[in-house]
Amino acid sequence: MLAQELDARKEQILWAVIREYVARAEPVPSEVVFQRYSLGVSPATIRSGMHALTEMGYLRQPHTSAGRVPTDRAYRLYVDRLLSQACGGSSPEPVLSAAERERIRRRLAARDRPEEALEEAAQTLASLTEYPSVVSTPGGPRRLRHVHLVPLAQDRALVVLVTESGAEQRVLRLERPASAEELEEVSRLVSRWLEAVAGQGEPLERLAAQAQSHRGLLASVVGQLRRAVAARGNVRFFVQGVANILKQPEFQDVRRVRPVLAALDREEVLRNVLLPAPPEVHVRIGRENPVEDMRDCSVVAAAYRAGGRAVGVLGVVGPTRMPYAR
Amino acid sequence: MLAQELDARKEQILWAVIREYVARAEPVPSEVVFQRYSLGVSPATIRSGMHALTEMGYLRQPHTSAGRVPTDRAYRLYVDRLLSQACGGSSPEPVLSAAERERIRRRLAARDRPEEALEEAAQTLASLTEYPSVVSTPGGPRRLRHVHLVPLAQDRALVVLVTESGAEQRVLRLERPASAEELEEVSRLVSRWLEAVAGQGEPLERLAAQAQSHRGLLASVVGQLRRAVAARGNVRFFVQGVANILKQPEFQDVRRVRPVLAALDREEVLRNVLLPAPPEVHVRIGRENPVEDMRDCSVVAAAYRAGGRAVGVLGVVGPTRMPYAR
DNA sequence: ATTAGCACTCGCGGATCTGGAGTGCTAGGC
DNA sequence: GCCTAGCACTCCAGATCCGCGAGTGCTAAT
Numbered sequence: 001m002l003a004q005e006l007d008a009r010k011e012q013i014l015w016a017v018i019r020e021y022v023a024r025a026e027p028v029p030s031e032v033v034f035q036r037y038s039l040g041v042s043p044a045t046i047r048s049g050m051h052a053l054t055e056m057g058y059l060r061q062p063h064t065s066a067g068r069v070p071t072d073r074a075y076r077l078y079v080d081r082l083l084s085q086a087c088g089g090s091s092p093e094p095v096l097s098a099a100e101r102e103r104i105r106r107r108l109a110a111r112d113r114p115e116e117a118l119e120e121a122a123q124t125l126a127s128l129t130e131y132p133s134v135v136s137t138p139g140g141p142r143r144l145r146h147v148h149l150v151p152l153a154q155d156r157a158l159v160v161l162v163t164e165s166g167a168e169q170r171v172l173r174l175e176r177p178a179s180a181e182e183l184e185e186v187s188r189l190v191s192r193w194l195e196a197v198a199g200q201g202e203p204l205e206r207l208a209a210q211a212q213s214h215r216g217l218l219a220s221v222v223g224q225l226r227r228a229v230a231a232r233g234n235v236r237f238f239v240q241g242v243a244n245i246l247k248q249p250e251f252q253d254v255r256r257v258r259p260v261l262a263a264l265d266r267e268e269v270l271r272n273v274l275l276p277a278p279p280e281v282h283v284r285i286g287r288e289n290p291v292e293d294m295r296d297c298s299v300v301a302a303a304y305r306a307g308g309r310a311v312g313v314l315g316v317v318g319p320t321r322m323p324y325a326r
Numbered sequence: 327m328l329a330q331e332l333d334a335r336k337e338q339i340l341w342a343v344i345r346e347y348v349a350r351a352e353p354v355p356s357e358v359v360f361q362r363y364s365l366g367v368s369p370a371t372i373r374s375g376m377h378a379l380t381e382m383g384y385l386r387q388p389h390t391s392a393g394r395v396p397t398d399r400a401y402r403l404y405v406d407r408l409l410s411q412a413c414g415g416s417s418p419e420p421v422l423s424a425a426e427r428e429r430i431r432r433r434l435a436a437r438d439r440p441e442e443a444l445e446e447a448a449q450t451l452a453s454l455t456e457y458p459s460v461v462s463t464p465g466g467p468r469r470l471r472h473v474h475l476v477p478l479a480q481d482r483a484l485v486v487l488v489t490e491s492g493a494e495q496r497v498l499r500l501e502r503p504a505s506a507e508e509l510e511e512v513s514r515l516v517s518r519w520l521e522a523v524a525g526q527g528e529p530l531e532r533l534a535a536q537a538q539s540h541r542g543l544l545a546s547v548v549g550q551l552r553r554a555v556a557a558r559g560n561v562r563f564f565v566q567g568v569a570n571i572l573k574q575p576e577f578q579d580v581r582r583v584r585p586v587l588a589a590l591d592r593e594e595v596l597r598n599v600l601l602p603a604p605p606e607v608h609v610r611i612g613r614e615n616p617v618e619d620m621r622d623c624s625v626v627a628a629a630y631r632a633g634g635r636a637v638g639v640l641g642v643v644g645p646t647r648m649p650y651a652r
Numbered sequence: 653a654t655t656a657g658c659a660c661t662c663g664c665g666g667a668t669c670t671g672g673a674g675t676g677c678t679a680g681g682c
Numbered sequence: 683g684c685c686t687a688g689c690a691c692t693c694c695a696g697a698t699c700c701g702c703g704a705g706t707g708c709t710a711a712t
Contacts, residue, residue: 029705042655047706065662065705113496114484115562148474150488158440160486160495162476169486169495170439236441242568243588252580254572262569355674368686373675390692391674 006056012039013049014058018070018078022321025249027067072286075298075320079283119238121314126241131318134270137236138163138312147190149183149221157183159221175220186221237270250296250319259293264317269293274301274313286320298322332382338365339375340384344396344404348647351575353393398612401624401646405609445564447640452567457644460596463562464638473516475509475547483509485547501546512547563596576622576645585619590643595619600627600639612646622646 006014016037020028030046033039039046050068053059058077059068070078104124108117118135125133146162149172157172242264251257263269269291273284281302287295294317301315316322332340342363346354356372359365365372376394379385384403385394396404430450434443444461451459472488475498483498568590577583589595598616607628613621620643627641 027705031705043705044655044657044707045653048654051707061706063662064707065660065703067705113494115495146476148476148486150472150474158488160474160488162484162486168439169441241591243584243591246580246584246587254578254580254583257580258569258572261572265567265569353674357674369674370676370686370688371684374685377676387675389694390676391672391694393674 006053006058009039009041010049010053012037013046014053014070014074015078017050017053017059017068018074021070025319025321027062027069029067032067070321072288072320075285076288079285083281083283115238118312119240122238122240125314125316126244129316129318130241130244130247131316131322132242132245132264133240133314133316134264134274135238135240135314136270136274136312137238144194145191146194147187147221149187151178151180151183172220190221235271235275237267237274239264239270245317248319250321256296260297260317263291263293273299274315296320332379332384335365335367336375336379338363339372340379340396340400341404343376343379343385343394344400347396351645351647353388353395355393358393396647398614398646401611402614405611409607409609441564444638445566448564448566451640451642452570455642455644456567456570456573457642458568458571458590459566459640459642460590460600461564461566461640462596462600462638463564470520472520473513473547475513477504477506477509498546516547561597561601563593563600565590565596571643574645576647582622586623586643589617589619599625600641 013033016033016039017028020032020036030043030050033046033050034041034043050059053074054061054068058071058074060071061068107124108120115137118137122133122135125135144161144163146160148160148162150158150160152158152171154177155174157174157178159170159172161168161170242261245251245257245260251260263273272290273294281300284290284299284301286298289295289297289299296319297317298320299315299317300322301313304312304314339359342359342365343354346358346362356369356376359372359376360367360369376385379400380387380394384397384400386397387394433450434446441463444463448459448461451461470487470489472486474486474488476484476486478484478497480503481500483500483504485496485498487494487496568587571577571583571586577586589599595617599610599620607626610616610625610627612624615621615623615625622645623643624646625641625643627639630638630640
């Protein structure tokens with residue numbers, strides 16, 4: 001019943017069933033495994049193997065006279081194997097040709113608004129995989145590089161934060177009206193300060209301390225900055241290709257799709273699902289998913305790098321039956 | 327056959343059918359109209375009226391022994407009537423209580439990133455209406471107020487454009503490396519120039535002319551600016567609540583939903599559908615929609631104001647059978 | 653241990669049937 | 683002349699039934 005090691009034959013059979021099911025989205029009978037995967041044994045033997053795998057919890061049969069379907073557990077095993085292989089030897093067949101890669105890189109670089117680039121990335125990923133895909137803005141601790149304050153109205157100013165991985169804006173409510181000159185002075189002060197301490201420890205903390213003794217404006221700017229840099233909450237997500245999920249046979253039923261789509265609409269969910277993705281590539285299969293509504297899906301997430309550090313996350317959401325080979 | 331004026335009774339019947347169908351999402355039989363709307367006549371008479379309306383193209387019956395369903399044309403008439411009423415007298419029942427309005431206003435103001443505010447707006451609209459909703463960023467010609475150049479890498483700089491309705495960023499590719507000081511100088515030059523000509527005609531054109539005689543950096547900045555300000559293409563959309571559409575009975579069939587969702591994913595489509603929304607409120611019903619894939623839906627769009635001018639658009643996408651009373 | 657053969661199970665699609673809903677028509681009433 | 687009551691007719695929707703085919707699990711033979 002439990003996962004004692006599979007012998008070679010069982011493993012072959014399991015792999016075959018998984019691959020076949022991924023391709024057909026229908027229960028896989030022994031006959032098909034026999035025809036398409038030359039295992040050197042007859043259907044009957046395959047059947048007995050499948051029987052054993054079923055007892056071990058790797059396969060499942062929808063009803064007595066149907067083929068077998070892999071369980072989450074089977075996928076888990078399969079994916080783990082794939083990943084460890086990929087880490088070991090270099091992956092044998094790059095899913096994207098070099099030319100394709102280059103084209104994508106080009107298209108991304110051509111976008112002259114950083115957000116657009118991310119959106120484009122999500123789009124590309126979605127159309128490439130035919131699944132809904134998500135790309136997050138760079139998040140996590142970053143180092144500020146410049147700050148600009150721009151007057152908006154009497155009591156508001158726009159704070160433009162330039163970090164090592166892009167810029168973002170926030171509206172700052174001023175306690176008292178400030179002149180354009182004053183704003184500019186503060187911008188320059190803060191920016192220069194940032195430059196001065198660049199590369200040493202955590203600049204913000206020190207700046208905050210120094211700001212205590214300054215006038216209110218500087219203090220509130222610093223407050224805003226601290227909030228801005230405080231990792232959580234300032235990650236945004238671009239979701240693209242949601243409609244793709246409707247192509248999948250297992251999502252032909254609206255009642256099954258709704259929770260998933262609803263989940264993709266909610267930022268907290270995306271955060272929960274995508275952000276805890278520490279290693280390079282992470283796969284969550286079915287019920288492994290922290291979010292109840294996504295228990296019918298798998299999520300493949302990977303961090304992407306920008307300027308050295310891994311900062312953002314991108315992911316693909318699909319049925320548990322997806323070609324994990326990516 | 328054609329739309330000669332409806333007499334009072336026919337109109338009453340038509341209104342009743344529309345309202346009832348909107349509520350039930352099922353063909354409306356004469357009996358129901360008789361019971362729920364006291365028209366003072368018997369079901370038989372109502373039937374005869376419905377028959378006439380059917381011939382005139384306002385109603386439709388899915389099959390011989392089913393009730394009647396309003397056609398696009400009926401909705402069109404109904405909506406026009408509603409809109410002209412709303413413009414005339416003040417609308418009798420504000421759909422949102424004053425308290426609700428205030429709460430929403432608060433929540434929007436609380437967001438300290440402008441984009442987030444828009445996203446929040448879309449979310450609110452979606453949860454309020456229970457339909458997918460779209461909000462666009464302010465678009466159209468705007469007046470620049472400030473420009474900041476920030477060095478990013480050797481050959482790129484970030485251009486932060488501050489307009490009267492917010493800020494946006496673009497990446498500028500530099501022909502030759504420029505020092506931080508140089509960038510700053512150009513920023514200041516352009517910004518001061520913008521201030522100087524504020525309020526008079528079209529500042530950009532003049533700036534462009536003057537820039538011809540300057541060094542390359544200024545020229546390319548100006549080029550970028552012109553592109554940025556050139557209305558089209560820099561509107562972004564926030565779509566929220568797509569999953570809502572799956573609640574609608576007419577979208578229980580995945581094949582019907584897919585095109586719509588796919589359309590909502592594509593920016594050009596949104597542009598086509600939403601942007602040509604000149605008056606305050608605009609309703610596109612079914613086939614009136616310019617986009618083939620949206621022929622099963624209606625789109626209610628309205629411009630929103632920010633600082634005086636109408637700049638952005640927000641809209642709701644629903645089945646043709648939606649409570650147009652909003 | 654593998655395999656061929658075979659009986660058995662079960663889901664699925666198609667055909668059939670029936671009840672009910674709602675209409676359209678017609679004949680009679682105000 | 684318009685409205686209404688009554689009724690026959692139509693047609694969909696759901697239930698039921700049936701037969702087929704698919705695929706398994708067992709068993710006996712190699």
